[in-house]
Amino acid sequence: LRLLEDDGADVTYHDPFVAELDEDGYHLESVELTDEALSGADAVVILTDHSGFDYGRVVEQARVLIDARHVAPRPAGQGGSLGWIVKG
Structure with missing residues (x-):
């Protein structure tokens, strides 16, 4: 930090x-995890894999997403085993 x-x-x-x-x-x-908080962030990093999150919404709203827990749905055509989703 x-x-x-x-x-x-x-x-x-x-x-x-x-x-x-x-x-x-x-x-x-x-x-609070709002659409505004997600879309307003320069980057969103997923560091835990709590159940109950709408990770699809996180992918849709985030400008840049780093998924260190392999929990977010991958955009079409993106593979890999590192768990990173880069948008932007």
């Missing part, structure tokens, strides 16, 4: 199981 914010990034997150996060002197609170 420190490296991202030191480079000027505005970091937010959503996790229904972690309402607040304190990391390396930074305090963050989970934000």
Whole structure:
């Protein structure tokens, strides 16, 4: 978090199981996962594979998506085993 914010990034997150996060002197609170939050982000990173998320909606709304958990549906023609979806 420190490296991202030191480079000027505005970091937010959503996790229904972690309402607040304190990391390396930074305090963050989970934000609501809205279409506006997804489409307004420069990049969306999936780091957990919670059930109950509409990952298809995340793929549709995100401008750039990095799926580190292999849970999001892949766009047609995109394969690979790394779990990365790049849009943009």
